[in-house]
Amino acid sequence: MAVPYNHRAIEAKWRVNWEKKPVNVNDGKKPKYYCLDMFPYPSGNGLHVGHWRGYVISDVWSRFKMLQGYYLIHPMGWDAFGLPAENYAIKKGVHPAKSTAENVANIKKQIQDIAAIYDWDMEVNTTDPEFYKWTQWIFVKMFKEGLAYEKEFPINWCPSCKTGLANEEVVNGCCERCGATVTKKNLRQWMLKITKYAERLLNDLDKLDWPEKVKKMQTDWIGKSYGAEVDFAIDGRSEKITVYTTRPDTLYGATFMVLAPEHALAASLATEETKEAVEKYIYDASMKSNVDRLQDKEKTGVFTGSYAINPMNGAKIPIWLSDYVLADYGTGAIMCVPAHDDRDFEFATKFQIPIIQVIAKDGKEIPSMTEAYTEASGTMINSGDWNGMESAVLKKEAPAMIEKMGIGKKTVNYKLRDWVFSRQRYWGEPIPIIHCPKCGNVPVPEEELPLTLPQVESYQPTGTGESPLAAIDEWVNTTCPCCGGPAKRETNTMPQWAGSSWYFLRYVDNKNADELVSREKADKYLPVDMYIGGVEHAVLHLLYSRFYTKFLCDIGVIDFDEPFTKLFNQGMITGKNGIKMSKSKGNVVSPDELVQDYGCDSLRMYELFVGPPELDAEWDDRGIDGVYRFLNRFWKLASDSLEANVPATKEMVKLRHKLVYDITRRLEGFSLNTVISGFMEYTNKLMEIAKKQGGIDKETIETAIVLLAPFAPHIAEELWEKAGHEDSVFHSTWPTADEEAMKDDEIQIPVQINGKTRAVISVPVDISKEEAIAKGKEAVADKLTGTIVKEICVPGKIINIVQKQ
């Protein structure tokens, strides 16, 4: 009798052995495979079972790739700058540097419990000056290339975090981090010109093996639209107003024009009579936050008193101001075609502006419109020379026609805005810029980087729009690297996304003091082949990283312009009823006790067994018993069989190949939950056979151990050793299935009458259709009471007899 499965002893033993003799070694000959987890920010709450899931998925995939003969790059690090870390430190009343270091140590210990095959020699930490030296270096490079610039304008401001935010960080008008309502604040900001890369960021999505959902979200976020800019003269004045439209086909239907209240010409368009109302409207709009604007669904507006001239037909159309027009999209001015746009229709109806239909719906003009007809399909009417054209065709051709006529030009527009890159907080990389009264903005010389974050007593946010760094005179006051005169340092810091936008490049050369990454190592080990993490970063981190990668490619640091070839988003683990695990809800399940009671191997397998990896799953502790029992059964089967050492039977060989085939296919398809059920199913079958034969042959058992190794590494390694191997199971190779050997001689196929199964017959696998049908009919003879109209036989699948009564 074999000894019972003792997960504590086995796991402790192999933890030590692997530490002594790592299994993932680079012999310089194997091809590389870079499998990356989104690195965590070291929160004080530690890990829960949901965090485990992603790390287990990536580790299983990594070990699978290793067994397939790759040198694995599987690093881990810490995204330790930023608001969460700083807010936690403030709450606990300790310096963020201290709390961050403690949290890193804690989480590292917890992550090591997963027994993932991380290469800790590659570890990075974004708050390490040797790391953020390069975060700052990238900023300096961007500044020199004109991609980082200063601008003062009303930005999104979180009154709770007391800092400015990027557009990507505002969710439904609220702060992405804390949920507070975002307001507007006029601030001098550092911006990154991500818009310069809009077209490439959009087009290169095609190259990526990413979930369609994420690609779609990025596409929508970039928001490319095709249209035209059209110039409208102002009646009685020399200036003109340019509008942007995606529907130039409806130009004849433009019956008014609306400008954003912030438009440069807005105030000047007012007449004696409208002056007061116009100024009030502009003032009120400036006082409104974005959220107010969003919530006021009812349209407001004011007539300026001036008129524009429709360039197509010379019609005089009134110019209005309204805050439903956004100042920073297009030209901040629109032409309004109430007949064919919902918003314009609503506005025109409210302010009694004429509505002119220019596209016939179903060949007819709608007698009295109750809503806009927004489709670009139908024949043009009331449109001068354009009458009779198809709207869909005209929509495409009009921009070029307008350009020819000299009244505008063909244009594309993007929703993507430049990235607000400065934060008024302490815990981030200082922006390496010096403001010199003579020389202007001068970057800190590259050889002087890193510009380290000064130690301060008070790091709490000021709320004034100034960073806490501004209060440290000895740090702020410096000399200009250019002219040597007195100058002041930039006091804003970078957002959390700065370090995470490029950290994956640093892992492979994390100790390089002279370069961000050596070109040789970058060419050899990058980019990332598989990136695993939650979907919440679809338009934040993942977009920023793509932007950074393209920039670094353009300046020759690296030779590829997409960071992550393949992306996998794992679903979230929730508490009961799909409620997100959180400390405040009290539904957090910690992995620590589960590892103690059931072992790391059981928890790893259960994390996968709870459901398809890409979907959310509700955690239920009870289910882990199932995989624990399975591991016990597998342990017993394997150790008993290794002792018994029975010869292989045909049946065993067949099952062995089927097992390899099924597990490999499911694993490659990322159907990890069914891999686990597959192991259970085959183990049950093998146990049946073992009961009769006194065991299972060694080769089959060894094959199963190798297949199981990525999922339950400890037990696999222990059994592998018991089977007499001195080297690690991870130095064997992933088995391949011989499809010939899998074939059964006899197969079971159902016999149906009119699509309903009436019998199941056993037939030779190579039986002819005719014979199969004959046998099938025999089996259901007593139920064939009518006239047979059709006989269907799909070889190996089904027989269906269609009969009529």
Add this chain to the structure above:
RNA sequence: GCCGGUGUGGCGGAAUUGGCAGACGCAAAGGACUUAAAAUCCUUCGGAAAGUGAUUUCCGUGCCGGUUCGAGUCCGGCCACCGGCACCA
């Protein structure tokens, strides 16, 4: 409002992409072993009806309809829940 995703037993889920619906597991019930319990092993486990019984028949994958010899899977029309975007002209 627009765009995605999901909907299958008491529960988590499976179904080789059009071919025996409910694999595998949890929970539950009954039994074996045990002085007893735990552990382990065996059996049952979608619903309804008929039969002493092995079994048989009908219904069943959110709802309604269609295509097909055959639909959880394909098509059309709805419903519910969960995400994303939301005055981008």
